[in-house]
Amino acid sequence: MITNHTPAIRAPYAAALKSQPHIHEGKLGKLNADGEIELATSADEAFGIICDPDSLATAVAGNATSATLVHLKFAGIIQVNVGSTGAAITPGTKLVYGSGGVLTTGTGTAVAVAVESAPAGRAGQMVNAILL
Numbered sequence: 001m002i003t004n005h006t007p008a009i010r011a012p013y014a015a016a017l018k019s020q021p022h023i024h025e026g027k028l029g030k031l032n033a034d035g036e037i038e039l040a041t042s043a044d045e046a047f048g049i050i051c052d053p054d055s056l057a058t059a060v061a062g063n064a065t066s067a068t069l070v071h072l073k074f075a076g077i078i079q080v081n082v083g084s085t086g087a088a089i090t091p092g093t094k095l096v097y098g099s100g101g102v103l104t105t106g107t108g109t110a111v112a113v114a115v116e117s118a119p120a121g122r123a124g125q126m127v128n129a130i131l132l
Contacts, residue, residue, distance in 0.1 A: 077130055081103065095112045
């Protein structure tokens with residue numbers, strides 16, 4: 001029997017995400033009815049974090065693009081994409097769903113806890129975190 005010790009699924013992106021696959025790394029994603037990766041529109045529907053996307057060069061070449069979707073039950077440290085925040089992130093900061101699948105500081109159900117620091121106001125930065 002072959003098992004996958006990391007709870008992850010490799011799947012193609014939905015059409016809306018294929019043109020720029022690399023910019024979705026670290027965002028909250030879900031699988032649609034066709035088994036394709038889409039951005040989650042809330043914390044409740046998020047399946048996991050988008051990792052290891054195909055490169056922009058792959059998309060420009062016209063190849064089908066895909067990524068790995070790591071389940072929210074993953075018990076290790078993972079990089080998440082943080083939206084623009086009003087305050088600096090420090091280890092222990094709880095991160096919640098933000099518009100466009102990014103994580104951010106603020107109110108709401110925490111999805112992850114940061115394990116490293118990051119400055120405020122810089123959208124798109126990747127931060128090491130533990131999923132909740």
